[in-house]
Amino acid sequence: MSVMPLLVICSILVAGGFLLAFLFATRRGQYDDLGTPAVRMLFDDVEPK
Amino acid sequence: MNQQNTHTIDHHLHCAHCGDVCADASITLSDHVFCCTGCASVYELLQEHNLCGYYQDGVQTGVSQQQSHRDRQAYAILDDPTVAARFVEFADQRRIRMRFALPTMHCASCVWLLERLPHIQSGLISAEVDLQRKTIVVDVVPGALRVRDVAELLRSFGYEPLIHVEGNELSREQQRKEATRGLYLRLGVAGFAMGNIMMFSIAQYLAHRNGTTTIDPTLVAVFTWLSIGLSIPVYVYSASPWLRSAWAALRQGTVNLDIPVALGITTLFVRSIADIATGASEGFLDSFAGLVFFLLIGRVFQQKAFDAVTFDRTVRSFFPLSVRRDTPLGEEVVAIDALRVGDTIAIRNGEVIPADAVLLSPVGYIDYAFVTGESVPVECSRGAMVYAGGKVVGTALQLTATRPVSQGYLASLWERSSARTSRDGYRALSDRFGRLFIWAVITIAAVGFVLWLPDIPVALSVFTAVVIIACPCALTLAAPITLGTAMGILGRRKIYAKNIDVLAALDDIGAVVFDKTGTLTSSQPNVVFHGDELTHDEYAAVVSVASHSTHPISRGLASGVSCAKDVGDVTEVAGRGITGIAHGHRVHIGSMHFLAEYGIADPKEMHRHATMVAVDGQIVGEVTPRAEFREGVGELLSALRQQGQRCELLTGDSDRDRDLVSALFEQDAMTFRASPSDKVDHLEQLRRRTRVLMIGDGLNDMSAMAVADVSIAVTDNTSTLAPASDMIIPATHIRHIADLLRYAHSLRNVIHVALWFTMLYNVVVIAIALTGRLTPVITAIMMPLSSLLVIGISVGGAHLFARRVA
Numbered sequence: 001m002s003v004m005p006l007l008v009i010c011s012i013l014v015a016g017g018f019l020l021a022f023l024f025a026t027r028r029g030q031y032d033d034l035g036t037p038a039v040r041m042l043f044d045d046v047e048p049k
Numbered sequence: 050m051n052q053q054n055t056h057t058i059d060h061h062l063h064c065a066h067c068g069d070v071c072a073d074a075s076i077t078l079s080d081h082v083f084c085c086t087g088c089a090s091v092y093e094l095l096q097e098h099n100l101c102g103y104y105q106d107g108v109q110t111g112v113s114q115q116q117s118h119r120d121r122q123a124y125a126i127l128d129d130p131t132v133a134a135r136f137v138e139f140a141d142q143r144r145i146r147m148r149f150a151l152p153t154m155h156c157a158s159c160v161w162l163l164e165r166l167p168h169i170q171s172g173l174i175s176a177e178v179d180l181q182r183k184t185i186v187v188d189v190v191p192g193a194l195r196v197r198d199v200a201e202l203l204r205s206f207g208y209e210p211l212i213h214v215e216g217n218e219l220s221r222e223q224q225r226k227e228a229t230r231g232l233y234l235r236l237g238v239a240g241f242a243m244g245n246i247m248m249f250s251i252a253q254y255l256a257h258r259n260g261t262t263t264i265d266p267t268l269v270a271v272f273t274w275l276s277i278g279l280s281i282p283v284y285v286y287s288a289s290p291w292l293r294s295a296w297a298a299l300r301q302g303t304v305n306l307d308i309p310v311a312l313g314i315t316t317l318f319v320r321s322i323a324d325i326a327t328g329a330s331e332g333f334l335d336s337f338a339g340l341v342f343f344l345l346i347g348r349v350f351q352q353k354a355f356d357a358v359t360f361d362r363t364v365r366s367f368f369p370l371s372v373r374r375d376t377p378l379g380e381e382v383v384a385i386d387a388l389r390v391g392d393t394i395a396i397r398n399g400e401v402i403p404a405d406a407v408l409l410s411p412v413g414y415i416d417y418a419f420v421t422g423e424s425v426p427v428e429c430s431r432g433a434m435v436y437a438g439g440k441v442v443g444t445a446l447q448l449t450a451t452r453p454v455s456q457g458y459l460a461s462l463w464e465r466s467s468a469r470t471s472r473d474g475y476r477a478l479s480d481r482f483g484r485l486f487i488w489a490v491i492t493i494a495a496v497g498f499v500l501w502l503p504d505i506p507v508a509l510s511v512f513t514a515v516v517i518i519a520c521p522c523a524l525t526l527a528a529p530i531t532l533g534t535a536m537g538i539l540g541r542r543k544i545y546a547k548n549i550d551v552l553a554a555l556d557d558i559g560a561v562v563f564d565k566t567g568t569l570t571s572s573q574p575n576v577v578f579h580g581d582e583l584t585h586d587e588y589a590a591v592v593s594v595a596s597h598s599t600h601p602i603s604r605g606l607a608s609g610v611s612c613a614k615d616v617g618d619v620t621e622v623a624g625r626g627i628t629g630i631a632h633g634h635r636v637h638i639g640s641m642h643f644l645a646e647y648g649i650a651d652p653k654e655m656h657r658h659a660t661m662v663a664v665d666g667q668i669v670g671e672v673t674p675r676a677e678f679r680e681g682v683g684e685l686l687s688a689l690r691q692q693g694q695r696c697e698l699l700t701g702d703s704d705r706d707r708d709l710v711s712a713l714f715e716q717d718a719m720t721f722r723a724s725p726s727d728k729v730d731h732l733e734q735l736r737r738r739t740r741v742l743m744i745g746d747g748l749n750d751m752s753a754m755a756v757a758d759v760s761i762a763v764t765d766n767t768s769t770l771a772p773a774s775d776m777i778i779p780a781t782h783i784r785h786i787a788d789l790l791r792y793a794h795s796l797r798n799v800i801h802v803a804l805w806f807t808m809l810y811n812v813v814v815i816a817i818a819l820t821g822r823l824t825p826v827i828t829a830i831m832m833p834l835s836s837l838l839v840i841g842i843s844v845g846g847a848h849l850f851a852r853r854v855a
Contacts, residue, residue, distance in 0.1 A: 016241070
């Protein structure tokens with residue numbers, strides 16, 4: 001059972017990584033508009049001439 | 050006739066850009082026909098940049114360029130740095146970020162086109178669209194493009210940016226976004242902490258059997274300390290909206306709805322830490338984190354529901370946003386707020402005078418249709434006072450402002466009238482009720498705690514459950530959400546209410562008072578020609594010449610002909626008359642004074658105030674506006690009578706049209722030749738008996754409208770707001786006023802249902818909570834649920850009954 005504290009701490013660190021990713025994404029505004037990206041991905045990219 | 054119509058439609062040419070019908074095939078470009086050069090140039094631009102995929106991808110075609118052919122000067126105001134700054138969100142050395150509201154954006158092709166603007170226009174770094182909010186954020190290379198350039202670029206593609214937004218409209222949008230982000234961040238932290246604390250707790254719960262534990266004590270210590278570590282950010286950060294709000298209220302010596310919640314959260318947290326410290330128990334940190342998490346989720350849902358309700362309520366300003374000011378260096382365009390007493394301003398044809406002023410031009414014509422309801426322009430000469438709200442007709446005028454804008458005539462009327470409606474609100478009532486409610490809940494919770502006292506964990510759970518679950522929010526939500534939704538629904542049907550209190554006040558109306566001119570009758574009159582028999586050619590000549598004028602009487606005379614082509618030598622003296630040659634006849638239309646200037650004399654020296662018509666130098670007759678009821682007036686009155694409303698006519702006009710009107714009103718319900726003060730007296734008398742709704746045409750009945758309990762302005766053009774009224778309704782919708790009254794009554798019922806539901810819910814739920822069967826997490830789930838149900842009742846009810854209006 002002595003491995004448990006280590007595992008627990010590891011799991012918290014992994015989960016904490018996801019939490020940081022979420023906080024980062026939110027701060028960058030990725031959750032600001034949930035509607036338009038669904039439309040935007042339908043178009044092909046056009047290279048400017 | 051019908052057949053001919055269908056025949057022609059089949060052969061109409063449709064614009065390749067916007068799909069509108071083209072008048073002729075004169076504008077073509079690589080085998081495509083366009084309705085206007087604007088559409089053609091957009092097409093050309095797209096083709097040039099290899100972006101014609103726009104026309105294939107699009108569900109709908111482009112936005113017509115014809116409608117947006119506005120005076121380019123409209124954007125000159127954006128050269129004013131203070132105005133331009135409203136659109137700039139952020140700026141550094143590499144980019145300037147601007148945000149515009151584009152109301153015409155509507156579909157996937159709009160997203161496609163707008164986000165490819167950087168391919169077309171150099172100086173643009175990126176463009177990003179929010180389709181739901183109809184906004185675009187553009188990054189611009191500093192120095193390459195000004196705000197005005199971007200606005201004009203957007204307009205040239207048919208997306209006219211809204212520049213008449215309230216100054217802080219866009220920054221409010223920014224604040225809203227910040228608030229939502231903050232909520233998500235708090236939710237993320239709370240969810241993370243909750244998940245992990247629950248895992249530790251489950252291990253401890255499972256290990257507990259028959260009072261002994263099978264778990265390693267050091268592991269328990271690790272779990273406990275980790276739980277504490279995880280719960281601190283939850284208390285300090287995630288729960289801060291409630292804690293801060295409650296603290297602020299306490300410091301001001303008042304109570305608010307967040308206090309019970311803050312109390313519940315704090316009780317759980319502090320008690321848990323104390324228990325752990327003393328070794329009394331493992332605490333309830335899992336409950337605590339779960340509580341905060343679900344409270345936050347509830348808040349997200351509430352905010353989403355509320356956003357959906359309150360969104361789309363852009364109020365366009367009544368005054369022109371900018372004004373041209375004369376300076377020693379020439380003309381400059383300044384924001385209206387920047388106008389000072391003594392400034393010289395220039396107001397052009399059709400523009401509204403923003404402030405009381407003195408006329409500098411030798412002579413001017415001002416249409417006080419907003420103010421007096423009379424659309425016949427008033428003549429003023431140099432030195433005369435002109436008043437805010439007047440619309441300049443004909444030649445541009447030079448004015449000196451004599452009173453600052455905010456103190457102008459219209460502004461003061463607007464302020465006064467809004468003070469009236471906010472007084473009799475339901476808000477004060479619900480505030481007082483909410484305060485009582487909070488004390489009651491805290492008392493009940495305390496009593497529950499004492500009753501369970503020997504068993505501290507249960508007592509504590511009961512206390513928190515009662516405090517959290519008792520939901521007074523519904524009390525504060527029901528009325529604003531129901532009425533706000535209704536306001537939005539009506540707004541989409543072009544019926545605008547000033548605020549939600551107006552809709553509440555519209556219930557319980559006992560008498561409806563109508564003004565005549567511009568309300569029951571059209572403000573763009575049908576005209577009657579009295580005089581000699583005219584030959585066909587002469588008649589055609591009169592109509593053709595009249596069609597070149599913008600004056601209401603001429604417009605009536607021309608009846609639909611917009612601008613006849615075969616007219617020569619046209620001279621119009623704004624507001625006085627017009628002359629021209631058509632079909633071989635010289636035609637004069639205008640006042641006697643105007644005709645006299647051309648050497649045409651009235652032999653009988655009469656009709657001094659009528660509009661005269663002369664053909665080839667001979668007076669042939671006069672034109673008078675004919676009173677005619679708007680469509681739907683009869684229907685409206687009979688519908689109102691069915692509802693038991695007393696209908697009255699109150700007009701300043703002479704009783705010339707008495708016969709016409711008595712078909713609609715009873716003899717004792719008609720008052721003619723009422724001066725403004727007579728109107729006020731009459732309404733005040735009426736108000737002693739019942740609640741009065743005044744229906745007028747905008748500003749002329751201002752004083753009367755201010756006296757009435759609710760006032761509705763009937764307008765031919767909703768883009769010009771009538772500040773004195775509580776509601777604005779387009780003339781075409783006049784028949785729906787009766788439905789509107791019924792709707793207001795239904796809305797009150799909806800609010801009552803929501804309130805009764807809340808009361809019932811609270812009684813039941815508090816009773817259950819007192820039995821100690823509700824854990825804090827369940828209460829946290831149920832609490833937002835009840836608010837959402839109330840929102841559902843309110844929004845659903847408002848939509849359900851709205852089907853009968855308009």
